[in-house]
Amino acid sequence: xxxxxxxxxxxxxxxxxxxLAHAFTAGYFGLExxxxxxxxxxxxxxxxxxxxxxxxxxxxHGALMGVxxxxxxxxxxxxxxxxxxxxxxxxxxxxxxAWVIGTVCARSHGIYFIMAxxxxxxxxxxYVFEAPIFGGDDGLGGISRPDLSLVGIDLDDSRSFALxxxxxxxxVYGAAVITLRSGLGRSLSGVMHNxxxxxxxxxxxxxxxxxxxxxxxxxxxxxGVLAAQHSMYISPGLLNWTVSGEALVVxxxxxxxxLVGPLVGAAxxxxxxxxxxxxxxxxxxxxxxxxxxxVLSRANGIFGWVEARWGxxxxxxxxxxxxxxxxxxxxxxx
Amino acid sequence: xxxGFWTLQALNAxxxxxxxxxxxxxxxxxxxxxxxxxxxxxxxxxxGAYFGASLAAAGGYWTGFFLAPVAVMAVGLVLYTLxxxxxxxxxxxxxxxxxxxxxxALLDLTRIVWGDLGLPMNAPDILSGRVAxxxxxxxxxxxxxxxxxxxxxxxxxxxxSRTQIGAMIRAGVDNxxxxxxxxxxxxxxxxxxxxxxxxxxxxxxxxxAPLLSVTPDMGLHILIPTLIVIVIGGLGSLKGAIAGSLIYxxxxxxxxxxxxxxxxxxxxxxxxxxxxxxxxxxxxAKG
Numbered sequence: 001x002x003x004x005x006x007x008x009x010x011x012x013x014x015x016x017x018x019x020l021a022h023a024f025t026a027g028y029f030g031l032e033x034x035x036x037x038x039x040x041x042x043x044x045x046x047x048x049x050x051x052x053x054x055x056x057x058x059x060x061h062g063a064l065m066g067v068x069x070x071x072x073x074x075x076x077x078x079x080x081x082x083x084x085x086x087x088x089x090x091x092x093x094x095x096x097x098a099w100v101i102g103t104v105c106a107r108s109h110g111i112y113f114i115m116a117x118x119x120x121x122x123x124x125x126x127y128v129f130e131a132p133i134f135g136g137d138d139g140l141g142g143i144s145r146p147d148l149s150l151v152g153i154d155l156d157d158s159r160s161f162a163l164x165x166x167x168x169x170x171x172v173y174g175a176a177v178i179t180l181r182s183g184l185g186r187s188l189s190g191v192m193h194n195x196x197x198x199x200x201x202x203x204x205x206x207x208x209x210x211x212x213x214x215x216x217x218x219x220x221x222x223x224g225v226l227a228a229q230h231s232m233y234i235s236p237g238l239l240n241w242t243v244s245g246e247a248l249v250v251x252x253x254x255x256x257x258x259l260v261g262p263l264v265g266a267a268x269x270x271x272x273x274x275x276x277x278x279x280x281x282x283x284x285x286x287x288x289x290x291x292x293x294x295v296l297s298r299a300n301g302i303f304g305w306v307e308a309r310w311g312x313x314x315x316x317x318x319x320x321x322x323x324x325x326x327x328x329x330x331x332x333x334x
Numbered sequence: 335x336x337x338g339f340w341t342l343q344a345l346n347a348x349x350x351x352x353x354x355x356x357x358x359x360x361x362x363x364x365x366x367x368x369x370x371x372x373x374x375x376x377x378x379x380x381x382g383a384y385f386g387a388s389l390a391a392a393g394g395y396w397t398g399f400f401l402a403p404v405a406v407m408a409v410g411l412v413l414y415t416l417x418x419x420x421x422x423x424x425x426x427x428x429x430x431x432x433x434x435x436x437x438x439a440l441l442d443l444t445r446i447v448w449g450d451l452g453l454p455m456n457a458p459d460i461l462s463g464r465v466a467x468x469x470x471x472x473x474x475x476x477x478x479x480x481x482x483x484x485x486x487x488x489x490x491x492x493x494x495s496r497t498q499i500g501a502m503i504r505a506g507v508d509n510x511x512x513x514x515x516x517x518x519x520x521x522x523x524x525x526x527x528x529x530x531x532x533x534x535x536x537x538x539x540x541x542x543a544p545l546l547s548v549t550p551d552m553g554l555h556i557l558i559p560t561l562i563v564i565v566i567g568g569l570g571s572l573k574g575a576i577a578g579s580l581i582y583x584x585x586x587x588x589x590x591x592x593x594x595x596x597x598x599x600x601x602x603x604x605x606x607x608x609x610x611x612x613x614x615x616x617x618x619a620k621g
Contacts, residue, residue, distance in 0.1 A: 057427060104609075104610055110426050111371055111430075112565070112613055115562075116609045119562070119602045119609065120602070130598060131595075241558065248431075281445075282446060284439070285438065285443065285446075287435075288436065288437070288442070291434065291435035295428050295435070296421075296432070
């Protein structure tokens with residue numbers, strides 16, 4: 001089950017403060033990068049939920065994000081449904097799709113699960129690529145952002161949109177934590193550690209996996225909706241398996257199964273990508289090298305490494321200080 | 335759509351199947367023997383194409399044909415000593431990620447060495463013409479690819495089923511701990527299989543080079559079809575690799591001709607169906 005510790009709270013506060021400070025000080029380019037980080041963070045949060053807490057390493061989350069983006073684009077531009085309603089519908093559609101994929105794949109494990117999700121993802125990719133309604137290779141344009149002028153916010157401004165994405169990320173993080181702490185999330189941890197025992201306890205294992213996969217799909221769908229609104233244009237490339245692969249890399253770089261780690265990973269990944277791309281066009285060589293180094297070091301990503309080194313120590317020291325003050329109070333009373 | 339059309343498409347399908355077979359057999363036996371997931375197999379194929387094209391430019395097609403697999407095997411050897419031997423004991427997740435990192439690194443290394451533009455490679459003069467039979471004309475080079483694939487299949491089938499080392503490999507795939515107890519050096523066996531698998535990937539790249547364009551991302555494009563082949567066929571078995579390759583080749587080729595709208599979805603749908611009905615593939619090495 002997911003627990004917060006001091007280090008995780010600290011990292012969250014630091015990340016939120018950093019994002020807010022950046023949102024109010026950065027120029028246009030900085031805000032674009034911040035928005036990119038926030039959207040990627042939502043996607044990798046969805047992936048960490050299933051991969052880190054359910055052992056379901058999915059290679060279709062990029063495609064799920066794409067499904068969300070296309071569903072939103074089609075509903076809002078072609079079907080003439082209002083933007084907020086399209087957003088909700090797109091998230092629901094993606095969640096339903098993910099639930100079906102989760103149901104079908106629930107029986108497979110390890111490499112077979114990875115391959116099965118890959119197959120579904122690529123299926124969606126080829127369909128979007130081929131079908132004329134999705135605009136094929138040309139993609140779809142003219143996507144609009146929600147109209148919040150009622151409360152005096154203009155989301156076409158990149159600062160407002162970055163803050164809007166930050167709010168969405170905070171909401172999603174809360175939803176993920178609640179899901180993982182609920183009965184469903186606890187059952188999922190049980191299934192990951194020993195599916196046989198959970199089955200013996202009377203749990204419908206495939207149902208638990210599919211349900212969490214569905215929730216995760218909804219989150220990925222939201223990331224897709226925001227990505228579509230961010231660039232106001234979408235192309236089938238969004239659904240390609242390399243997007244899912246990159247999301248998995250971000251989760252691993254940040255720290256699998258920590259929820260906070262992938263957020264750190266998303267920020268590090270996007271910043272690194274822009275910095276390295278500015279220096280050399282061989283950005284993949286750098287990220288490949290870092291990935292190999294991280295896996296070989298056997299640490300659980302950047303955040304996992306920090307946590308293993310200082311997390312426990314920090315908690316113990318804090319516990320000691322609280323016990324110390326309690327002890328003082330006791331002696332004071334006497 | 336007369337007989338000639340069907341023959342032509344069947345040959346196209348067969349040629350694609352053989353190319354995929356050369357790639358998937360190495361990958362599947364490496365996985366079956368040592369449960370090692372080598373996603374970088376496609377990158378070795380791309381390296382094979384580059385080595386082949388460069389060597390062919392220097393010393394003619396056959397220099398590339400014979401030396402490129404050796405060169406790729408050397409690269410495989412370096413990877414084995416530096417990385418893969420250390421990853422043997424880690425879980426599939428770590429292996430997938432390390433080899434995913436290798437894909438990225440090798441992709442950019444080929445770009446650094448050979449540049450972003452495609453390299454040309456011509457078929458040898460003796461195979462550059464067309465052969466007329468059964469009322470159609472077919473490029474001789476493609477027939478050569480089909481023959482080569484069938485030849486490699488026959489050779490591997492013989493080695494695996496009739497020789498001592500083949501028996502040792504089958505024993506290792508079936509139960510590596512028991513094989514080790516019987517005095518088989520499973521570690522050395524894996525090393526040999528790994529080298530042969532790399533050489534075959536290099537060979538596939540070299541023979542594919544005159545058919546497709548040699549670009550840095552060719553390894554990335556072939557990876558998914560190769561994985562589909564081994565998952566449909568079942569991991570670890572020769573029969574699975576050839577069956578998977580044929581299924582993929584024929585579904586892809588005939589799908590593209592008969593139902594172009596559905597072609598690319600067809601194969602993924604098939605894969606999903608196989609995984610649902612027979613999660614371990616059609617002919618898995620272990621019952």
